[in-house]
Amino acid sequence: MCSALVITSLRSIVDDQIEEAEGLGLTAASVADANLGDISSGKYQLVFASAEDTLDKSFLKMLKGPSEFHKRVSAIIINESHTVET
Numbered sequence: 001m002c003s004a005l006v007i008t009s010l011r012s013i014v015d016d017q018i019e020e021a022e023g024l025g026l027t028a029a030s031v032a033d034a035n036l037g038d039i040s041s042g043k044y045q046l047v048f049a050s051a052e053d054t055l056d057k058s059f060l061k062m063l064k065g066p067s068e069f070h071k072r073v074s075a076i077i078i079n080e081s082h083t084v085e086t
Helices: 011-023 036-040 057-064 068-072
Strands: 003-008 028-030 046-049 073-079
Touching (some): 011 028, 011 046, 036 068, 057 068
16 A cells, blocks of 8 residues: 655645545545554555644654655655635
8 A cells, every 4th residue: 555645734624635535435644633653554545744744853753764654655745735726
């Protein structure tokens, strides 16, 4: 199973995106709300984080180190969807 890290600047849309992903049958969580151990173990296919979350020393160590999440990350996505008008 592959995982993707989604970096987003708006916390307000993360919950909606997690709900949408779960509706599609994907496992998803936010770094702010999930246990870092669960993320590290590769439990989630989509992991949402703020820019500040990604700079956290514990998160960076897990991302760079020999964790299951590190092995599974196939994409790092910068989400700027709030800039798109509908």
